[in-house]
Amino acid sequence: MSLIKKKKHVSKKNKKAWRKHCDIKDVEDFLEDQRLEERLGKFEAKKDSELFVVDTVGEEKPEVVDVKPLTLKQKKRALLPQTPKCYEVLLPTSKVQDPNAKRNHVNPVGTKPTALSKLSLKKQFEKGAYLKKVELARKNRRIVRDKKRRIKEIRNTFDKNIWGEDVLEVKGIPSTLCDDFISTEAQLHNVLPEQRLRPKPAPPKTLVTRPAVVTPHPGVSYNPSYQEHQDLLQQVVQHEEKLMKKEAHLHRVTTSLFSRLTPHEKENQWREEMSEGLPKPHNPANSPSTPSDNDTDNEYKAINPPVKNKKKDHKARRKQKERIAERERLKREKIDKKKITDIYKLRKLQTLISGKEKREEALRVKRAARRALVAATAPPALSAHRTPAPQPDLVEPAQLTGDLRNISSTVNLLRDRFESLQRRGALAASKLMMTKRKRLKAYFKPGHKVTDQDVENYLKKKMVKKTTKKAVVTK
Structure with a gap:
């Protein structure tokens, strides 16, 4: 025998208790059915053909047709007309009609050309932008066609080593x-x-005919004449002046742009900036002498006295107009006089312009000839680095010996030959890459066998290293 539970009575005086103890499942089911009918349509309004299917085949099994399975590419192409899964959320699922039947249809942006877009298209067409695009497309198509034609061409020469x-x-x-x-x-x-x-670098396109050993300047000799040595000295001075000028330019555009302040000036500047707007201390020595109270007789005087709106009379206005007219007349006369003088200067200006054009034309021809000469004698570009320029060699007058026995070589022969090969295009120009050596710190490892004499020797060695470093820096 099943026990019948006694109905429990609870208080429903507020909304929270009402929601907790009331059963509204039937109402929710009814509303859910109503929403489902709005989405899918009512059961009574549907036709029989939509609800039932007439089985005309029976239990006979359909004929199995050997269908070739689709490839992955064909499957992807078959899915193209379908709506992607990411856009299914945006599609309407309800069959409820739009309550506003006369809603205005808004075309998406770009479907209808505006007045501004028409004007910009007209300007582009007048400039020839579309003609350039058509010509570029025609050119690209021609390049692709020629490339395909070259690929299809049959090779008639059989001189290729297929085994090498x-x-x-x-x-x-x-x-x-x-x-x-x-x-x-x-x-x-x-x-x-x-x-x-x-x-392997590409072979040079142009062969530079340069001598293997360039004849040096006569002033480089171990026993040169005075004039030849002075001539070489002037060339070295000009080379050093160029280097000094370049170094001064780099110093001017980098270091000199920033001003240096001493710590005292920096502190004063900081104190002045931080105390801006604060009341300054009263200094009676620098303050100007103020009149005593006895001189003013306790009379109040404003710092800025009131301004009276004093109107000009007819005479003052007439004088003002006359001055303005006279100023304009003088200005106009000066302009007319300048026009006349410019007319007389036309012949002189014409001669100056023609002379300047002739000089510029001569310079242009000279530069073009120089560029052509440099291009003809320049070594081939085998790498991204430039070929090293030859440095002027000079023996100082104090080191001139006059004989071959006491002469000292100032040039590294191996380096000179290496740079000569680069300048002639036999080797690709390279750049010296120096690897930074790691600075290793030396530590003194103390132990029970270390004596005071060992510590003193270590400190002496350390002091000797510091003194030698300072001497090298000062030199």
Whole structure:
């Protein structure tokens, strides 16, 4: 026998208790059914063809047709006309009609050309922008067509060595790794770095005919004449002046742009900026002498006395107009006089302009000839670095010996030949890359066997190193 629970009575005096103890499930189910009917339509309004399907085939199994499975590309193309999943949220799911049947339709931006867009398109068409685009598209199509035609052309010459490029030793792979069972990745991984990372530079397009050994200046001799030595000295001075001028320019545009302040000036400037707007201390020595109270007789005088609106009379206004008219007349006369003088100067200006044009034309021809000469004699660009310019060599007068026995060489022969090969285009120009050495600190490791004499010797060595460093810096 089932026990019947006694109905529990609770208070429902506020909304929270009412919601907690009232059963509104039937109302929620009714509203849910009503929303479902709004989305999918009412059951009574649907036709039988939409609700039922007539089975005309029966239990006969359909004929199995051998259909070739679609590829991944075909499946993706079949899904193109469908709406993507990310846009399904934006589509309307309700079949409730729009309550405002006369809603204005707004075209999306860009469907209808505006007056401003029409004007900009007209200007672009007048400038020839569309003609340029058409010409560029035609050119690109022609390039693609020629490329395809070249690819389809059959090679008629059979002078290519089909066995030379596939040899593994040619690619830099060691002979011990040329077996068939070793993968290509493993073979290429063991190629030497200088053969793998440094490609061979392209051969020079132009051969520079320069002498292998350039004849030096006569002033470089161990026993030169006075005039030749002075001539070489002037060239070295001009070279050093250029270097000094370049260094001064770099100093002017970098270091000199920033002013240097002493700590005392910096502190005064900071104190002055921080005390801006604060009452300054009264200094009776610098304050101007003020009149005593006995002189003023306790009379109040304003600092800025009131201004009276005093009107000008007819005579003052007439004089003012006359002055303005006279100023304008003198200004106009000066302009007319300048026009007349400019007319007389036309012939002189014409001669000056023609002379300047002739000088500029001569300079232009001279520069073009110089550029052509430099281009003809310039070495081929085998790398991104410039070829090193030859530095002037000079033997100081105090080191001139007069014989070959006591002469001292000032030029490194190996470096000179290396730079000569670069200037002639036989080697690619390079840049000296100096690696920074790590500064290693020396520490004294104390121990139970260390004596006071060992500590003194270590400190002496440290002091000697410091003194030698200072001497090198001062030199």
